Amino acid sequence: MLGRGAAGLFCALHAAERGPVTLVAPSAPLGSATAWAQGGIAAALGPDDSPELHALDTLDAGAGLCDERAVEVLVREAPQAVRELQAMGMAFDEGGTPSLEGGHRARRVMHAGGDASGRVLHRFLGRRVADDTRVQWIDQLARAIVLRDGRAAGVVLEADRRVESDRVVLATGGACGIFGRRTGPATSLGDGVVLAWDAGAALADLEFIQFHPTALDVPGHPARLLTEALRGEGALLVDAKGARFMPRFHELAELAPRDVVARAVVQVREQTGEPVYLDARAIADVTTRFPVAAESCLQAGLDISREPVPVAPAAHYFVGGVLTDTWGRTSIPGLLACGEVASTGVHGANRLASNSLAEALVFGRRAALAADEPWGVEPIGDPTPHELAPPLRGLTLGEVRELCDRFLGVRRRGDELSDVTSTLSGSDRDGGNHIATLVAWIVALAALRRLESRGGHFREDFPQPDPNWRIRQVVDRGGWRTLAVPEAQPRR
Numbered sequence: 494m495l496g497r498g499a500a501g502l503f504c505a506l507h508a509a510e511r512g513p514v515t516l517v518a519p520s521a522p523l524g525s526a527t528a529w530a531q532g533g534i535a536a537a538l539g540p541d542d543s544p545e546l547h548a549l550d551t552l553d554a555g556a557g558l559c560d561e562r563a564v565e566v567l568v569r570e571a572p573q574a575v576r577e578l579q580a581m582g583m584a585f586d587e588g589g590t591p592s593l594e595g596g597h598r599a600r601r602v603m604h605a606g607g608d609a610s611g612r613v614l615h616r617f618l619g620r621r622v623a624d625d626t627r628v629q630w631i632d633q634l635a636r637a638i639v640l641r642d643g644r645a646a647g648v649v650l651e652a653d654r655r656v657e658s659d660r661v662v663l664a665t666g667g668a669c670g671i672f673g674r675r676t677g678p679a680t681s682l683g684d685g686v687v688l689a690w691d692a693g694a695a696l697a698d699l700e701f702i703q704f705h706p707t708a709l710d711v712p713g714h715p716a717r718l719l720t721e722a723l724r725g726e727g728a729l730l731v732d733a734k735g736a737r738f739m740p741r742f743h744e745l746a747e748l749a750p751r752d753v754v755a756r757a758v759v760q761v762r763e764q765t766g767e768p769v770y771l772d773a774r775a776i777a778d779v780t781t782r783f784p785v786a787a788e789s790c791l792q793a794g795l796d797i798s799r800e801p802v803p804v805a806p807a808a809h810y811f812v813g814g815v816l817t818d819t820w821g822r823t824s825i826p827g828l829l830a831c832g833e834v835a836s837t838g839v840h841g842a843n844r845l846a847s848n849s850l851a852e853a854l855v856f857g858r859r860a861a862l863a864a865d866e867p868w869g870v871e872p873i874g875d876p877t878p879h880e881l882a883p884p885l886r887g888l889t890l891g892e893v894r895e896l897c898d899r900f901l902g903v904r905r906r907g908d909e910l911s912d913v914t915s916t917l918s919g920s921d922r923d924g925g926n927h928i929a930t931l932v933a934w935i936v937a938l939a940a941l942r943r944l945e946s947r948g949g950h951f952r953e954d955f956p957q958p959d960p961n962w963r964i965r966q967v968v969d970r971g972g973w974r975t976l977a978v979p980e981a982q983p984r985r
């Protein structure tokens with residue numbers, strides 16, 4: 494088991510029922526995006542909710558690219574995962590009553606500790622795993638997958654230490670750390686994506702990245718997330734003159750989908766040449782109701798209860814990853830993936846808020862219970878080989894982040910993507926960060942190839958969705974293939 498976020502920890506607890514587990518992961522809790530999560534866990538547990546409604550909202554957010562089989566699994570098993578946590582002793586806010594959140598048409602989001610849900614979940618699962626004598630924890634990073642006869646048979650750690658195992662589960666989280674402006678851990682560089690790539694596994698959906706529209710934008714301070722719930726409670730987006738602008742862009746104004754708000758913020762900043770602000774002064778008791786957001790502002794010298802705070806989009810969630818079926822199986826026998834590192838197809842082209850903790854729990858459990866075979870995914874045709882060589886040692890992390898922020902962000906353009914892929918290709922700088930560079934290279938290539946705009950991928954030169962692109966892009970070292978998205982079943 495690689496990684497100790499929600500996916501790795503929940504998977505480890507379930508895998509321990511089948512036999513001894515070795516958990517490989519660095520100890521720093523803030524290296525796990527789970528500990529940063531503010532919203533909560535989506536699960537159809539409310540009296541006016543149902544898995545069907547949850548599926549509808551997930552499919553809407555996914556913009557036509559969700560794999561409905563994965564969605565079905567998520568919405569049916571998320572309530573079970575939450576009940577399991579409760580049975581293990583985890584307490585949720587409001588006596589376990591779900592709350593409403595943007596994009597969800599029913600009260601569906603389970604909170605714990607107010608806007609510190611992720612921290613509470615992470616600590617709770619961490620303690621359970623630490624108490625479980627069947628799980629041995631090695632405080633290190635995995636560097637490679639050991640393959641024997643085409644099957645994953647263990648991992649190589651730092652200093653060339655090896656751990657043998659009959660299967661390897663990647664639960665290493667996302668890759669938004671390749672961006673300078675990101676809401677999560679700096680260390681989320683996509684290790685699992687590169688481990689899988691090196692092992693020859695297939696990846697998918699790498700062009701789709703969710704940008705959160707309201708991350709703090711104060712020079713010299715990290716782009717901390719200012720949760721959507723602030724806008725849900727009445728915070729407004731205003732320009733430097735204090736004028737509200739979102740009603741011009743969408744009928745739902747500040748509550749429009751994340752990608753719409755993110756593009757609007759970028760456009761207003763460009764047009765005015767000045768910052769955009771989130772004004773939360775109208776929210777009563779904002780600092781006590783949103784302690785994490787208030788503290789983030791305070792660290793940047795701002796008091797969210799007294800002044801509008803500057804915001805801009807930041808990379809938030811890595812939709813793509815290692816291609817898996819609904820049991821976490823990858824294209825390499827014995828290698829599984831779950832959580833943000835995996836691409837099950839459940840999020841389609843964009844993720845519904847609060848679905849990723851649910852995903853980590855549901856698919857973490859499944860990866861622990863999966864039978865060995867068969868792999869349930871079928872990419873189509875022979876691969877189109879890569880035209881450009883992959884990076885060698887790569888560029889420095891700072892250089893990668895600068896390129897990603899400028900060219901792989903909220904709005905992308907073909908000519909710029911073309912330049913970026915050439916710059917990254919074959920790059921071999923002293924002190925180069927191979928992992929970040931390789932991930933950025935694949936993301937840029939995937940974004941260059943997709944000639945349309947959909948979900949978390951917006952091309953200025955192809956601003957509309959194209960029905961011919963209702964396919965998923967799959968890539969491995971041999972090149973590019975596609976994966977058909979099964980026709981949606983009528984639900985309404």
Ligand SMILES: Cc1cc2nc3c(=O)[nH]c(=O)nc-3n(C[C@H](O)[C@H](O)[C@H](O)COP(=O)(O)OP(=O)(O)OC[C@H]3O[C@@H](n4cnc5c(N)ncnc54)[C@H](O)[C@@H]3O)c2cc1C
Nearest residue numbers: 496497498500526527532533635666677832833847849850
């Ligand atoms: C600010 C913020 C707020 C969010 N809010 C929400 C929310 O409210 N609801 C929601 O559903 N989602 C939310 N998300 C997304 C959600 O937190 C993540 O998608 C989810 O926690 C991912 O869990 P994970 O277990 O897959 O990965 P992570 O929690 O990121 O854990 C990855 C683990 O892998 C380890 N690792 C990395 N590389 C290696 C390696 N080479 N070898 C061994 N171990 C390695 C890391 O150290 C870490 O332990 C939020 C994300 C952010 C950044």
